[in-house]
Every structure is written in structure tokens, then in C-alpha cells.
Amino acid sequence: MLLSQALDARSDLTDLNRQHPDLAARFVQLRDQLDQPAGTFDSADGSEDIDALAARQDRAVRDRHRLARDFAQILADIRALAGFDSFALPPTPGELLAEADQGPIVVFNVSRYRSDALLLTQSGITHVELPQLTVAALTEQVDAFHRALRTATSGPDKTERRQAQAVMAQVLQWLWDAAGPVLDALGHHRQSSADADWPRVWWAPGGLLGLLPLHAAGYHTDPVDDPGRRTVMDRVISSYTPTVRALRHARQHASVPDKPAQGLVVAMPTTPGLPDQGCLPHVSSEVSKLHQHLPKLTLLLEPDSSDDGALVSSAHTPTKDNVLDHLPSCSIAHFACHGASHPTDPSKSWLLLHDHASDPLTVASLAQVRLDQAELAYLSACRTAAIDTADLIDEAIHLTSAFQLAGFPHVVGTLWEIDDQIAVTIADAFYTHLCTPTGALDTSRAAWALHQAVREVRDGHDLPGRLDRTHIPFLWAAYLHAGA
Template sequence: MRTLFRSLNNLGITYCRLGQYLKAIDFYKQAIDVTESIQGELKVEELKTSYASQEVDLYEGIINLLWNQKDLEAAFNYVERARAKAFLDQLANEKIDIRAGADSKLLEREQDLKAEINALSQQLITLRNRPKNQWDYDRIAETKKNRTALRKKYQDLLVQLKVQNPETASLKTVEVASLPEIQGWLNADTTLVEYFVTDERTLAFIITRNSFHTVPLNVTRQQLTEELTLFQDFADLDEHHPLELKNLHDWLIVPLQPHLNTTTITIVPHSILHYLPFAALTDGKQYLSDNYALLSLPSASILRYLPDKGKSTTSSLLALGDPTIPGLSPLTHAQNEVETIAQLFKTKALVGKAATESALRSRATQSGIIHLAVHGEYNENNPLFSAIRLLEDTQHDGSLEVHEVYGLDLTNTNLVVLSACQTNIGELSRGDEVVGLTRAFLYAGTPTIIASLWNVDDAATGLLMKQFYSHWQGGMNKAEALQQAQKDLRETYPHPYFWAAFSLTGDAGKRE
């Protein structure tokens, strides 16, 4: 199969160079059919993601050719097929218990690895608890290196458990949604904008219930990366409309404006755009979020699997805040934040020593809303070990990691808010699979997550969250409530650093 794929792909490349574009498209299509057939046989998402990352150039080639041939609906179909396909397949399948019936030696090895990783984490906390001028940097580096190696072994063991589970063989792969299907899922007041970033240009597909438009954008992957990196230096907090955000607005929004005629925009970002705070894009006077409620999705086809859980603003709230963790700086305003929000729902927040991992695990299944004002930890080397930091207890180590979130049952949960540092960050594969907390919570069953793109100011965050819940309870949907809360916060904290870090992924919900 791989030999056939390579032959078809090479023929596509050859005909493209000869300027025989229709023949090139035909061979690229055949090559993609073969590669997707191979990918369909890989039942484990880690293997699918790794495989898909190798074929990105093929998708980029056919998408550019179809666009140039004005076969724009077909180009859009391949854009959907090029992104987040492993995650789409995950959502389409029933969850399986990878440990059920597993080899006892593998399960023992798993427990041993967890214990060893936890011991090294405790060592790091102890080493860092000393005054900084007494730190043993060599020992800290060695301990971190050893923990990274053990985490890689643990990751490999999880793949082994999945491969050996007999239920894995029955997992299905699904087709991406057609354009008419996607249009049928959109509300009348929503426009979906799906971007596709390439080395030479960026393509935009603009979809409403009744229309489909495409716009080529004269901006490259490198330009987008450079501008976003400059913005995230936050060099001048007195400049409320930074030049970088104006440039990004000119590139990504201005050419689309004739087609942006609804109150809500759903953005399907691609590549570096996953890290862009779209709400803060500005023309120098107004931000994008002044005129539109915004939300994002991993792909348009995901709409098929977002559960509609109704309004749920009166449902039970589980709020945990500011766990007292040795070695981590206290979140000064987090306790006040969760206690204020808990009062809105006539319940009691779990703070300090009560904010344990076991408390979250035991109560999450019955909670309509989960709000976590805690530290988040992005793990660049092992994204499955990015974590929410809670207090350890007799049953759990306090580090709720991405691979553990996948195992939670949040089918009764309408909203998860990660009011913490860098909770919306994940490792981005070339196949546009973001391994991180946001997608893990979506997989666990919640339709909506609010999370942050950078380390946030916790005083500003507390105020933002109070306003968000007040507006949601007042009858707005979740996207509108976040939009209004961000406007409110700008009166006190005008720079986007303070108000634009949080974004909403998933379902905006209904108005009351």
C-alpha cells in the first residue's frame, strides 16, 4: 500500500510540475484515498496523528490546485480532511476501557511508572522550595530529564494498552461532513470562517446556512508566526491597540468583511492561528469582539458530535480554587473568584486544602458546570502530561493530566472553565491535532470549554469570570456572555493582555 501511495503521489508531483493540473489532481486524489485507507486501519489516535503528520504536504498540494482550478467546494472538503481527523474519529467512537482485560504485567508496569514519575515530581518541588540562590541547577535539570524519559515510557505503554485491547479493533473511522451538512448545523445568526495556512498564502472559507464564499489572503505562515510572537511579548501595555493586532486584522479579517453579516462568528483556526486571540484583532479603534460573539472549533465536522445540553445555567456548579500546593505561587485572587461565582449558583466553592484531585473526580460526573481557578502546566516535551494542578490526597497525586482527562465522564457537564495559566495551549502536530486540555475535555463529554492562551493576571481574570457568569445567567448564550464580559473588563483593564487571553471552544449554547 505504501509503495502504491508513493507511486501515485510522485505522479501527482510530476504532472503538477509539467503544468498538467487536472491529471495531477487525479493522482493526488488517488494517493489520498490510499493514505486515508492506511490511516483508517490505525485504530489508535497517537498512531493516526503521527501518520497524518507525514502526509500534510500532499493535502496542501491538492488544496492549492483545486483552489486554482476554482473547484472550491472540493478544496474545502480536503481542508476538512487535512485537519484534526484523529480527534474526529475519537469523538465518533464509544469510549473503551483500555485497561479492561489487559495483561496484569502491563498494568503493574503502569502503576510502577506512575509512582516513579510522581516521586520525581515531588523531588522537583523539594529542590525548588529552597531560596533561588541555593538552587542546585544541575540536579534539577537531571531530575527533569529523568522524569521526561519516564513520561515517554508511560506514553508508549498507554499506546501498547490500546493496541492490545480487543475492542480497539472495532473502532471506526468516519467521513468528514459535507458542505450542505455543515450549513445545516449552523444557526441563522452564525458565520463559520475556516482558515488554511500555507507557506505561500492563507485560504479562508466563509460559510453560513445559505452561502459559501472563499477568499485568498496574502499572508504566509511565517508572517503570521512573526507577528503573533511579537504581540505575545506584551512589550507596551499602554498601547491598547498594538500594531501586530492591527496587521493581523488587516490580513485575516478585512478581506472577509463583506461576508461577515451575522452576530456570531465560529472560527476554525489552522496552524499558528490556534494561538491567536481573535477577539483582540483591531482596526485601531474597534476590536473584532466589539461586533461579533466569537467561538472556535477544531474542525467544522466536529459540529456533528457536539452534544446539545440546553441552557444549564441553573445546574450544579463545581468550583475549585487556589489549592495550597508547595512550590507553586498562591493565586491571590482565585479564592475570591470561585467564592463569588459559587454564590451566584447558591453553592460552596472548594478552596485551599479542599481543592483536591479526588474532590474533582468524585463530583465532576454530577456537575453541570466545572470551574477551576488553579494553576495550569503546559508540558512542551510530553503534551499528554500537560496538567491542571490540584491538591494531592490519599488517592491521587494532584496533577490531573491530559491523558487522565480523556478518561473522565463529563456527559452531564455543559461547561468547563479553566481559569488558569495557559490552559488552551497544546502541542500542534502537522496534521493540526492539538494535544491539550481543551480537546481532552471535549472528548470527555462537555460541549464547551473556556480556557486561556497565555499566563493571565488573576485579579483581572476574577473580574472577567464574575461578569461572564452574571451575563450568562441573565439570558445571554455562552459566547455572548464572554463577549460582554470582555467589554466590561476593558473599562478597568484596557490592554488585550488582560482581557483577551480567554476563548470559548465548542458550542455557544442557547439564549434564554
């Protein structure tokens, strides 16, 4: 519902601006006021009494309701005009099905009655019953996966870490058995050749299923040269979307770049206020790689904590305000930093920048940004596509979907904590594959580029001796592509 309301409020205003500028201006004014975060109502210094605080809360709620009523009225006035009867209305079923012209969209429905995958294809809507994907089984597997993930990444004992990695691999095999019939139904039985155009699939998992990496489901220990290898990433290129409408919104914002990419790189090798300064020792290497791939970039770099800051311009410090100032003019935004998922309010999930303690860059912060140049957001940070609270599991509001909603047609995010050194390898491979034979960066290749980068890391192509990482999914399976 939150996504739908936000998408309605971002409809194309070109025709309305041209024919009825006053109505368009009023619509934008109300839309932007509704876009603003509601904020909190705690007394800043504790001096405000309970009655005054309650009165202020009541006024804020009444104001919000008034804005919603005014917004509904302006929509009614616009739709009463000739030629604007469908302004900001949800797309028709036919318009939704049109989004399957680039590849099928798979929407999962998991319930205690039965579970199915709805398949939106060019030929229409069909479904596949998934009897193994029960609520009880899914809950058990999600719990096992995330307990194993915690042990695999931070367990004190090497044997325990290996056992946890094996559990994660087993969950990915179960996920293939439970959801793999979808690929069979779509006709994806074998691996495409290296030089072929690989088929694409868009996943809309929803609920608990969104806590597992559908794109990494499979038996990754199958022989590499087996053309029928039972893994999703060896058969299709995966992308995610919270809803079909959100995918439609992303594609409407996608455009063919007519000039070299303008990059914004936000790098936090250290983070004030975190234990050990939240040290990410390989961020400098990641920035160095980005300088090679993005010839035109603006770098916001956290100053060395040992410096007094005198030599560092505040305009190039990675603060929330500096980031929001630069985002509208950049086509590629790359964040190399820590990220966090808010435990009770997904709209408060945030990227940890220089001023995260006083003015965090949250999901809600992006609502006010209008991004006409945006093409790609790469969130090389932990947990940017994660929601941790069971009561909020159906809310597809996290940093990855927020960047997509704000106007980035392509977003790279992560489902859990990522390895700092592996992050450099995947980012380097991603931008390498994003490059066309002529040397230009083509962001429309983002899903394919991430797909290639992750497969290469999984198969150990970046290291001598081809280190086998198929048994260590936490190193590579967190990365996902969302959007067009």
C-alpha cells in the same frame, strides 16, 4: 487525527445498546481501553535493566496495536448490521455544512504557497484569499507578540512594559489587516446595536495562527462610538473550535437545562510545591462571587498552608481523584488555579491541583470521564488553550479542547497568563451576563456572556473614571470561548 479518532469512539450508542447490547458492550470496552493514557515506561526505582524495560515497552506497543485491530474489527461488525452502516463514521459534507446554521465557521489554511480562509455558511463553502497572511509574516508577528507579552507581564522597567504593550496592540492591528477581510466577506461591516442579537462566528485557526487571539484582532484605539470600529469584538461574538466535527460533537452534547445548575468550584489560593506557594491572593474573592452566582455548588478548596489540615476534610481537598469523582454530576465546573502547558506533549498539559506533583490532572486524565450533566467548564487558569512547541503546533490538544471533547459543550479558556485580580472581574461579569431575566443561569449564553465581560473590562466599565485598557491587551485578550 487524534481528535477524529476520539470523536469516532464517542458516537451515540443508544440504538446499538437497544438492538445489539453485546456488541455495544464490547465496543465500549475496547473504546475505553484505547482511551486510557499509554503511560510511560521508565523504571520506577531504577532497578529494571534495559532489556527488561525494552521488553515491557514492546509488549505495551503490541497490546496497543492489538486493541486498535480489535476496535477496527468491532466497528466493521457493527457497520455490517442493518441500519448501522454509518456508525462512528465521519459526517458527510452536508452534515458538516449544517453546523453553519447558527453562524459561519471560518477555517484558516496558511501555507508557503498561499493563505486562505474557508467560509462554511448556510449557502455553501466559499473562500477568501488572504495575501498578507504569509507564513513569514505570521511567524514574525507571533514571535513579536509573545516576546512583548513576556515583557508586558514581567518586565523590570515600566517604560519597557509600556513599549511591549504597544507592540502587542500593533500585532492585533496587523492581525485585523491580515484576517479582517473575512468579516467583510461575511457582511459584518458595522457594530450591532446593544439590544440586537449579535452575529456569531466560529474560528478554526490551526497552526501558528492559533497562538494569536483572533477574537481580539483590531484597532482598539478607534473611537468607542464609531459604528464601523475596526475590531472583531465590536462586530461579532467569537467562538473557537479545533475542527468542524468537534463543534458538531459539542452541539450534540448541548441541552436545555431542566433544573438549577449544579456547580463544582475548584479553588487553589495556594499551590504546594510552587515558589511562594503559588499564591493567588484574589481566588478567595472569586469564590465569594461564585457563591453569589451558583446557589448549588460543591467547593473543593486548598487548605490554608498555615493549618495542620486537621479541620479540612480530604473529601473537599482539590485533588485529581476528587475532581474526577465530582465532574460527572456537575453541570458547571469552575477552576480557579494555576495551569501549565506541557512543552513536548499537549496531552500532558495540566491544571495544578493539591496533588499536581504526584498525580496531575492532565488532558489525558479527562479521556476516561463520561459527562452526561456537563454544560460549562470555566478554566480561570493560565494557558489552558496554549501550545508552546512549534513541532506540535498543529495539535489542537490542550485543556480547553480536552474539556470540550470530554463532554462540556461550552468551555472558557485562556491563551496566556492572566491577571489574578482581572480574573475575578471577568468571572463576576461572565456569570452576571449568563443569568436570564428570570434569574436562572443559561449556559447557552456562554459565548455572549464572555464577549460582554471582556468588552467591559477592555473599556474599563468596572472602574471609576473608565480606566483605558485598550492599550493593555494582555489584561483582557487572553480569554476565549470554545464550543457550541
